[in-house]
Amino acid sequence: AQRVTQPEKLLSVFKGAPVELKCNYSYSGSPELFWYVQYSRQRLQLLLRHISRESIKGFTADLNKGETSFHLKKPFAQEEDSAMYYCALSDSSNTGKLIFGQGTTLQVKP
């Protein structure tokens, strides 16, 4: 079954500390992985996708097919990074279906 697991509901770090938000997936084919972010009182928005291999707002994520993981990392957290982060998987069926994890709240303390 297709599934996305984010094991931490809440991750709390101090400003300047490294951040790693974990994401594991279960999918038999070649998935496309995304990270979405929702800042307070804003709509859900795309942060990054694995095929673009970009660094957005200092965040990076590497797809590890062996470990079926797509962890989101940032070397130095900023207070403005505090938000809800969702890992999502899109299958290859061309239905536009995104499968989301349960989300991790990142809290960056001053």
Place this chain on the structure above:
Amino acid sequence: DAGVTQSPTHLIKTRGQHVTLRCSPISGHKSVSWYQQVLGQGPQFIFQYYEKEERGRGNFPDRFSARQFPNYSSELNVNALLLGDSALYLCASSFRAEQFFGPGTRLTVL
């Protein structure tokens, strides 16, 4: 462009009633997807429509239906409401596999 818009913002219904939620995609986007987000969980895929045709359907009962109009706007209909249908309903329009989310409609079923 205001982005994806949804109406109404909030609504309250009682069990057994019917509800219609509306979504207007970003101009030029021909695909619309609907998601249900229950408190504390990630969004769950309900439907995707492209060029007025249903292209994907999630694991939801037949009480849920949707349609897309010639101007690419969309409606989500839910019949015989249950308490468990209380959730935030998100609409997303797509361009080149990237989904842009609306602010959502908060449905409360009493």
